[in-house]
Amino acid sequence: MAGNSQRKGAIRKSSKAPTAGSGGRVRRGLEGKGPTPKAHERPNHKAYKAAQAAKKQAPKPRRRSTSDVEWIAGRNPVVEALREGVPINAVYVAEGAERDGRLREAFAIAAEKGISLLEVGRGELDRLTHGAVHQGLAARIPAYEYAHPDDLLDRAAEMGEPPLIVVLDSVTDPRNLGAVVRSAAGFGAHGVVIPERRAASMTASAWKTSAGAAARIPVAQAGNLTRQLKAYQDAGCMVVGLAADGEVELPQLDLADGPLVLVVGSEGNGLSRLVAETCDQLVSIPMANQVESLNAGVAASVALYAIAQARA
Known part of the structure; x- marks a missing residue:
């Protein structure tokens, strides 16, 4: 019957879903994508590439510091550190701590040097020193500020002297590091270089062993020791390494009076x-008994003394 939409085939049905309009499925496609990124933010733009290249060529920081402060815990260690001139930010004493001679001496030196003296609860001092045996007394040491290796050449130039730099190759004992710093200062070196990793750093033990010399001579860190030695060679320095099987004995070293880098092993x-x-040359220290050997601190001291005599 005409107009009967209920009969079979009266309405053609489509298998496809109805097409959505601008308010339907494609609305998201019509939405704006925000402001156009700036040129230096677009990876394929030459301005972006130029900015990235500038970052790579930017000069590295000339100095770097250790990340954390260090604590000296215990009455004797704190008093010894104060006596030796180790840089200390503050001295902490636990409430109710027994006032003996060491505590009174610590108070007196701290007051004389203008170091802050703080009284805290024993539990708080336990927390600050990470549970160390502090005996009611502890000292906080600031992060050590390392020089840049190039600063040592600049220091020699400012003093009008041929550079003399000591480089330590993976010396892990901080007391040896402190001893080398002390000898370097005493025999006229312009600084000490240590690796950033797998080596002793300027801890409280190194400071104390240096007997205050660490405040008078810069210590630098190098990320790659071999690369730094080559940089010193490019700057005109001869690099001499101490080795038991060195081809030249220390008294016969004829490079001592020129720009010199002395490398001491672990x-x-x-x-x-x-x-x-x-190294340009390996040098040995003559010994009466070939079985005997010197530790890094003593070997550096002997070599620096010989170099100082040659320069004099």
Whole structure:
């Protein structure tokens, strides 16, 4: 019957879903994508590439500091650190701590040097020193500020002297580091260089062993020791390494009075292979008994004394 939409085939049905309009499925596609990124924010734009290149060529910080402060815990260690001139931010004493001679001496030195003296609860002092045996007394040491290796050359130039730099190759004992710093200061070196990793750093123990010399001579850190030695060579320095099997004995070293970098190896293994290969010359310290050996601190002191005599 005409107009009967209920009969079979009266309405053609489509298998496709109805097309959505601008208010339907495609609305998201019509929405704006926000402001156009600036040129230096677009990875494919030349301005972006230029900005990234500038970041890579930016000068590195000339100085870096250790990340955390250090604590000296215990009455004797704190008093010894105060006597030796170790830089201390503040001295902490636990409430109710027994006032003996060491505590009174610590108070007196701190007052004389203008170091802050703070009284805290024993539990708080336990927390600050990470549970160390502090005996009611502790001292806070600031992060050490390392020089840049190039600063040591600048220091020599300012003093009008040929550079003399001591480089330590993986020396891990902070007392040896402190001893080397003390000898370097005493024999006219312009600084000490240590690796950033797997080596002793300027801790309280190194400060104390240096007997205050760490405040008079810069200590620098190098990310790659071999690369830094090559940089010193490019700057005109001869690099000499101490080695038991060195081809030249220390008294016959004829490079002592020129720009010189003295490399001292680790306590057990001596110079690493790459460092030894980079040295211009390997020098030995003559010994009466070949079985005997010197630790890093003593070996550096002997060599620096010989170099100082040659320069004089």
